[in-house]
Amino acid sequence: MQIIKDQQIIDNEWRHSEEIGELPSGKVSVSIEHWQAQREALIARGHIGLRLTATDSLDTIKNDLKHFELIAIEFDKFNDGRGFTLARLLHERHGYAGEIRAVGTFLRDQLYYMERCGFNAFELPEGQDLQEALNAFSEFSVTAQPDVHHTEAQAGPWR
Amino acid sequence: MYHYDEHDKQLVQQRANQFRDQVKRRLSGELPEEEFLPLRLRNGVYMQRYAYMLRIAIPYGLLAAKQVRMLAHIARDYDKGFGHFTTRQNIQFNWPELENVPDILDKLASVEMHAIQTSGNCIRNTTTDPLAGVAKDELEDPRPYCEIIRQWSTLHPEFDWLPRKFKIAISGAQSDRAAVYFHDIGLRLVQNEQGKTGFQVLVGGGLGRTPVIGKEIKAFLEKRHLLSYLEAILRIYNMQGRRDNAYKARIKILVNALGVDEFRRQVDEEWQQIKDNGLELYDENIERIKGFFQPPAYEDLSDGDDRLTEKLNGNPLFATWYKHNTSDHKQAGYRVAYVSLKAPTTPAGDATDSQLDAIADLADRYSFGEVQATHNQNLVLKDIKQTELYELWQALSKLKLATPNIGTLTDMIVCPGGTFCDLANANSIDIGQQINDKFDELDYIYDLGDVSIKISGCMNACGHHHIADIGILGVEKSGKEWYQITLGGSPGLDAAIGKRLGRSVEKERVAAVVGDIIDIYKEQRHGDESFLEVYHRLGIDIFKERVYADN
Numbered sequence: 001m002q003i004i005k006d007q008q009i010i011d012n013e014w015r016h017s018e019e020i021g022e023l024p025s026g027k028v029s030v031s032i033e034h035w036q037a038q039r040e041a042l043i044a045r046g047h048i049g050l051r052l053t054a055t056d057s058l059d060t061i062k063n064d065l066k067h068f069e070l071i072a073i074e075f076d077k078f079n080d081g082r083g084f085t086l087a088r089l090l091h092e093r094h095g096y097a098g099e100i101r102a103v104g105t106f107l108r109d110q111l112y113y114m115e116r117c118g119f120n121a122f123e124l125p126e127g128q129d130l131q132e133a134l135n136a137f138s139e140f141s142v143t144a145q146p147d148v149h150h151t152e153a154q155a156g157p158w159r
Numbered sequence: 160m161y162h163y164d165e166h167d168k169q170l171v172q173q174r175a176n177q178f179r180d181q182v183k184r185r186l187s188g189e190l191p192e193e194e195f196l197p198l199r200l201r202n203g204v205y206m207q208r209y210a211y212m213l214r215i216a217i218p219y220g221l222l223a224a225k226q227v228r229m230l231a232h233i234a235r236d237y238d239k240g241f242g243h244f245t246t247r248q249n250i251q252f253n254w255p256e257l258e259n260v261p262d263i264l265d266k267l268a269s270v271e272m273h274a275i276q277t278s279g280n281c282i283r284n285t286t287t288d289p290l291a292g293v294a295k296d297e298l299e300d301p302r303p304y305c306e307i308i309r310q311w312s313t314l315h316p317e318f319d320w321l322p323r324k325f326k327i328a329i330s331g332a333q334s335d336r337a338a339v340y341f342h343d344i345g346l347r348l349v350q351n352e353q354g355k356t357g358f359q360v361l362v363g364g365g366l367g368r369t370p371v372i373g374k375e376i377k378a379f380l381e382k383r384h385l386l387s388y389l390e391a392i393l394r395i396y397n398m399q400g401r402r403d404n405a406y407k408a409r410i411k412i413l414v415n416a417l418g419v420d421e422f423r424r425q426v427d428e429e430w431q432q433i434k435d436n437g438l439e440l441y442d443e444n445i446e447r448i449k450g451f452f453q454p455p456a457y458e459d460l461s462d463g464d465d466r467l468t469e470k471l472n473g474n475p476l477f478a479t480w481y482k483h484n485t486s487d488h489k490q491a492g493y494r495v496a497y498v499s500l501k502a503p504t505t506p507a508g509d510a511t512d513s514q515l516d517a518i519a520d521l522a523d524r525y526s527f528g529e530v531q532a533t534h535n536q537n538l539v540l541k542d543i544k545q546t547e548l549y550e551l552w553q554a555l556s557k558l559k560l561a562t563p564n565i566g567t568l569t570d571m572i573v574c575p576g577g578t579f580c581d582l583a584n585a586n587s588i589d590i591g592q593q594i595n596d597k598f599d600e601l602d603y604i605y606d607l608g609d610v611s612i613k614i615s616g617c618m619n620a621c622g623h624h625h626i627a628d629i630g631i632l633g634v635e636k637s638g639k640e641w642y643q644i645t646l647g648g649s650p651g652l653d654a655a656i657g658k659r660l661g662r663s664v665e666k667e668r669v670a671a672v673v674g675d676i677i678d679i680y681k682e683q684r685h686g687d688e689s690f691l692e693v694y695h696r697l698g699i700d701i702f703k704e705r706v707y708a709d710n
Contacts, residue, residue, distance in 0.1 A: 079197060079280065081320025085397050088317055093432065107194055109181065116316035139177045142169045144313040145386075146437040158310045158444050 002130055004111075005099065005121040007137050009130045012123065014070060014101075016051055029072050032056055035064070043067055051103070054082035058089055065096045073119070075104035084117045091118030091148045111136040116147035160221050160529060161306045161451040163271040170313065171268045174275055178202045179261035186258065201281060201319070203251075203274030204260055208581045213255045214277040215267060219287045219305040219329075220248030220532035224519040227530050229270045231515035237263055242515065244500060244508040246572060246623055247326070248286050248532040249277055253579050275313060280321045280408075282312035282393070286328045288336040289533035292452060293541045295489045299348045299356050301331035303448040304385065307440065311386050318393045322400035323408035325393070326365075338534065340364045340373045340654035341626060343410045344392060351379045358385060362392060362422070363414030366620035370656045371411040374419040376426065382445060384430075386438040391430035395422070455527040455542055460492020462545065470549040479601070480552050483563040485543070494545055496526075498538035498555060499562040499570070503595040506588045507573035508536030517558050525551050536572055537565065566609040568677070569595055572623050576616030576633060577640070583616035585633025585640035590614050590669050597670040607677065610690045613648075626650040628690040629676060630657040631669060640666045646676070646702060647694045661703050675705045 003012045014027045020034045029049030035042060042048045049070030050061065065071075071090060073083040083102065090096040101121035102114055111122055115137060124133060143150050163171070181198050184190040190198075199205075203214040215230070222230075230250060234242045237259050238252040245251055255263060267273055276283055285305045292300045308327060312318070318325075330337040331348040339345030345361035358380040364373025380388050396410045399417075414422045471478045484497040498518060500508050510518070518538060522530045525547050526540040533539055543551055555561035564570050571594065574580065576587025591614060598604055615622030616633040624630030630645035642664055645657030664672050679702055684693050694702075 078194070079320050080402060081280075081318070081322075081397050082402075084317045084320065085394055092436075107198075109177075109194075109198055110320075113314075113316040113319055135180075139180075140170065140173045140314070142166050142173070143316075144166075144170060144310045145315055147316050151437060158307050158440070158448060 001123075001126075003101070003121055003123045004130055004133060005101075007134060009134070014049055014072075016072070016103075027069065029070060032061060035061065039064075049099075052083075052086060054080050054086070056086070058086065058094065062094050065090070065094055065098075068096075068098055070099040070101055070121075071096065072101045072103045072123075075102060075106045078106045078110065084114065087114065087118040088148065108133040108136055112139060116143065116149060118148045160223060160302075161218075161448070167271070167310075168268070171271070171273045171275070172265075174202075174273060174314070175261065175264035175268050178264055182257060182261055197279055199257075200279035201276055202260070202264070203277035204257065205278060206581065207253065207579050208577075209579070210254050211257050211260070212251055212253050212579070213260060213263065213274060214245070214249055214251040215272060215274045216277050216284050217249050217272075217532050218309045219285055219291070219302055220289060220534070221302065222530045222532065223270075224522045224528040224530065226270045226272055227515050227519035227522065229266060229272065231512040231519065233263055233266065234510075234515060235512035241509050241511045243506070243575065244510065244532050244536050244538070246534045246536065246574075246621060247277075247284050248289075248534055249284055250532070253575075278324075279319075280323050280325075281319045282315060282321075282325045282327070284326075285309060285312070286326070286337060286342075286534055288330050288332055289531050289535075289539050290336060290486070290495060290541070291331060291531075292454070293488050293490070293493075293495055294332045294336075295487050296333040297331050297489070298333065298350060299331045300449075300452055301329040301337075301346075301348060302452050303445065304346070304348075304358075304382075305329055306448055306451070307386070307445075308389070311389070311438075318397060321393070321397055322402050323405065323410075325396075325410070327389075335651045338623075338626065338650040340652070341366055341370075341623075341650060342373065344389065345373050346385075349379065355381075357381050360388065363411040363419070364654075365409050365411045366623060366625050367409065368406050368618045368620075369409075369411065370620070370625040371415065372654045372656065373411075374414065376419060376423045383440045383442075384434050385440055387434040387436070388426075388430055390433060390438060391426045394429055395425050454490070457490045457493065457542070458544070460490075460544065460546075462491050464492070464546050467545045467548065474549075476556075477549055477552050479605075480556075480561055480563040481548060483567065483605070484561065484565045485548060488542070490542070492545055494543055494548060496540045496543045496548065496551055496555075497533075497565045498530075498540060498560045499565055500537050500560070501564055501570050502559050502562045503569065503599065504592075505559075506575075506578075507571055507591055510538075514558050514560060517554070518560070521551060521554055535570065537570070563601065564604065566611075567604045568598055568607055568610040568612055569604060570611075572611075572613040572627070574615050574622035576614070576622075580616060580621075582619055583633065584618075584635040585616050585642065585666070587614045587616040587622060587633060589666070590631060590633070590642065593670040594673055597674060607680070608687065608689065610677070610680075612673065623650070624648075625656045626654075627657060628694070629673060631673075634663055636663070642666065642669050644672060644676070644706070646699055647691060649691060653691075658699055660699065661707055664706075672706050676702050679705055 328342040360377040361373035531539040573591040577583040613627035626648040648657030
């Protein structure tokens, strides 16, 4: 399948491992529980990503971020805004510079907000027109508050 | 008032363009209703009982005359000739076609208006004291901070999908006319011991199904940290507010579940990490925004001009209006004039297109071109020369906008109720009408002094019934409309939630029950005692006995 990454349509290279145990080859993301259960082996294997859900706490993995090439944040429902905060904290507070990917149920019309919170990759639900979805990134040329891409000086008119 | 710069203009126009595209995708079927719904809500478009409704933001209730004219135009060309002012100091139109909403948003953008975040689980319009800028008891004008919050909250990338809606109110005066204790966040401008002004921060107040009085989370917040502190509160709420049950999703439930001390601790911990990271309000930022809210060019006048006294002595109707529908102004020679949207025969808060046009003209002529919406669903012309009040009154009278009832029993807050709203269990407008019909003698009403009645058509409490002297809540029982009465609520610094009188009453009896309650007040009142004072002195039982005596 294809995804959007850094505002380009590219082939997806990542698979997610649902169960703790034997991993398929290539780039694989795992849950926090999986990571904690097999931390040393996974570090040795490499090409590991982490998949977070909205209720996961960053405290338990904040010191391990350097081991992940990707952190996927899963949206159960598009109206659950916790993933936005998780991405922002990963990017801003914890300085995570790898791929932050939105997976699960979310809307093309949320991409712009997500990108401002630190997401740079989007695994949109099946059937979405990715070419059309790219328009989401150019709908606004100004912001009213700082975000992960806009410093305070570029932020709102109150400046 | 604030004027958009290029930045604001682009943002608001781009938002309108975005919604035009979303509507296009919806109408073509590309976007399913389920996904379109939260997008349209964030642009003020609700589905009502019969049609779409568009709620337009009036930031902190302040309008320029040209904006009022645009609202008149929208009422005339896209609606059935009227608009409805809400308790969030916004205006809503009940009959626009979805296809036309993008055009309406373009037109609004042309006069520096929008409908952004007037619905949906995001940060809503910040409300304030309708007398901001002119009140005698004002410590500092709250509007610059309302405007800063408007900007900060507009399309906030992180807080557009909160557990539930989020409302902020700011008061800058000694007394509270903004119901700060009943908002998700209430801010009061206060002075600390060193004489600096900052904010007292209240959190977790609200009405709805579970009315809660807000709690102090910070006694004094320096202005420069306003936005980072708000951001810390919102972040804790976004992560921890309940998402499993919409009725338990407001921040008040979270604050109560954690306890205010633990909530404060978590907010402080978060705040310490972000307070110096780009959201600081520097003095020059604040001063720049304050520059937009400087007093207008008042003339050097004095109070008690003979020409006014003469008119007051010569015309009792004018004197009555003056007494009830005008109030003190900080500037000598001026008064604040209320435009009553509570005429006995029209639904509370409604204004027609021609009334709106006329109000805009009056604002230009008499009040420096500005109009203020109040959360009591009236309008205010803030800066009227005392010597021009008579002319203004004559003009308002012709427009049926001079009903001299501000603050009285018939100055009711009434939600749209079953007449329009899909959520309502019962009608509200009919009840307002019933009460207006019963209490149609002004002298009788004046004798009672200020008594507040607020009517909601369902538990969501848009009519603020919890914080009225007499609150009326519509409920449905076996397909019929019934009404619960509450007594003793108060929106001010003496914040209180009304107490239920007893079992609900039939629709036909509501005005009669209000009559019973008022009778007791009249019989028992000592001197000028207010309704609340009498209620607190006597307790609820005496009212209960009278109301339920017959059966």
